Amino acid sequence: MVEISRRRAIEDVASDLFRERGYAATSIRDIARAMSLQGxxxxxxxxxxxxxxxxxxxxxxxxxxxxxDGAERDAETRRPGDPAEALGALTRAHVDVLTSDVDAAGVFVHEWRSLDPGHRDAILSRRDAYQARFQRRIEDGIAVGAFAMTDPAIATSTLLSAINGIAAWYDPNGRLPANRIADHLVELSLRMVANP
Amino acid sequence: MVEISRRRAIEDVASDLFRERGYAATSIRDIARAMSLQGxxxxxxxxxxxxxxxxxxxxxxxxxxxxxDGAERDAETRRPGDPAEALGALTRAHVDVLTSDVDAAGVFVHEWRSLDPGHRDAILSRRDAYQARFQRRIEDGIAVGAFAMTDPAIATSTLLSAINGIAAWYDPNGRLPANRIADHLVELSLRMVANP
DNA sequence: CCTCCTAACTAACGATCGTTAGGCTAGGCG
DNA sequence: CGCCTAGCCTAACGATCGTTAGTTAGGAGG
Structure with missing residues (x-):
């Protein structure tokens, strides 16, 4: 975690505090104090x-x-047209991003409500597009009989909620390394949607 | 939603605002304004x-x-010793509470961090005890071969995150009635932990 | 030596925060 | 009629908020 710029250092400290206490409960002076500065x-x-x-x-x-992007490309190279491979790769990629910077990812997941209206709208449509990538793979899987469920939209929301839950308890110094957690979540996610 | 007391009316309005904007971002005057009162x-x-x-x-x-409590009692009456029945009943009960008052449940899920240290500790140990009831049923299921997974603790957290995700999108006037959503979540949850 | 830049400082602005104090009004009840 | 209570009001408190302005210290480059 080398500071490449002062600006970035502020963002890193802010990520930590925003995730821990929330955006509204964190003041500019709190961020400054954590860096031994004046607000x-x-x-x-x-x-x-x-x-x-x-x-x-x-x-x-x-x-x-x-x-x-990378996950879908890799899955397509490895097992073209396999929905379980694609959804598993998307899930693993999501967990990787989440665990590689829990603070920032946790802020992304929980604090987007605090954004200005314009920024909030922008992030919401990006989030919708991102979620649609998961839903598309789920629908692909239903089409070929690999997956089965009553409502793909609810399944997608539920799947992403399940993964994002990691942000609430993941500790980089905890008992489980990030890739083990990813293994686990991929297993649980695929079983959730698989045709039994 | 009849007001039985003024105090309760305040809590209902506050639940709405706390869930929508968060506790720290909601002022006493915001709550009062929503009731046409002075702060x-x-x-x-x-x-x-x-x-x-x-x-x-x-x-x-x-x-x-x-x-x-009721869910575990009912499940034990219906199919004694059946872990899937018990876990399914717990899941359905959780969804029912969540959908019957999304505002309050959403505040419970997301805003406990803002509590005083004493209250926060108290709610955390109650939450741990509650989560342990789910984990116990999962471990029962593993013991009899009905469920299978690598890490029951992670599975429990993931399952509850999946269910609590409902609070983020559930709309009492939406396209799906609450009991349909419960059906769905029970299905997805049980498949997630079931021995394939 | 002079200049410029980076990064910090102190001081203060108006707004809003949670909260307290004290007073007014309307309705029920004797 | 007089009292009580519930419910709300205005006014104000000190603290803290996000933010602006102007200044200072130190090092790099000409």
Missing amino acids: ASLYAHVASKEDVLWAIVDRAAGRFEVAA | ASLYAHVASKEDVLWAIVDRAAGRFEVAA
Whole structure:
């Protein structure tokens, strides 16, 4: 976690605090205090408090999107047209992004409500598009008989909620390494939608 | 939704706002404005802002606990010793409580961090005990071969996250009635842990 | 040496926060 | 009629909020 810029250091500290206490309950002076600075000093690097939140959320969203791109490409190379392979790869990619920076990912998952209306709308449509990628793979699986369920939309929401739950308890120094957790979540997720 | 007391009306309005914007982002004056009152007027009925949050969270927790009691009793009557029956009943009871008052349940799920340290600790141990009831049924199922998974603790967390995800999108006036949603979640949950 | 840049500082702004104090009004009941 | 209570009001408290302005310290480059 080397500071490449002062701006980025602020975002990292803010991610930590926003995740722990929430955006509204964290003041600019709280962030500054965690860096041994005065509150006003942050405004040399940052336009506003919401600007910091947006930077964190936007970057986290981008990391999820890029990871999903790679996962779908890899799955298609490995087992073309296999919905379980594709959905498993998407799930694993999601868990990887989540565990590689729990603070930022947790802020992305829980604090997007605090964004300005414009930013909130933007992130909501990106989130919808992201969720649609999962739902598409689930519908593919139903079409070929690999998956089975009554309502794909609810299944997709439920699947993503299940994975995102990791952000509530994951500890980078905990008993389980991130890739073990990913194994587990992929197993549970695929079983949830599989045709029994 | 008849007001039985002024105090309770405040808690209902607060549940709505706390769920929509979060506890820290909701002011006493916001709550009062939603009731066409002055902020200070609320203090005739309420000791503090945290007092309102605690009342909401405490009551919601109690409803989950009572529902789980009934579910385990019913399941034991219907199919004694059947882990799938018991876990399914617990899941359905949880969904029922959640959908019967999404606002309060959503506050319970997401806003317990904002409680005073004492109240937060109290709610955390109750939540642990509640979660342990689910985990116990999962372990029962593994013991008799009905369920199968690598890590029951992770499976329990994941299952509850999946169900609680409902709070993020459930709309009492939406396309699906609550009992349909419960059917769905029970199906997905049991398949997630079942021995394939 | 002078200049510029980065990064921090102190001081203060108006707004809003949770909360307290004290007073007014309307209705029920003797 | 007089009292009580419930429910709400206005006014204000000190604290904290996000943010702006102006200044200072130190190092790099000409």
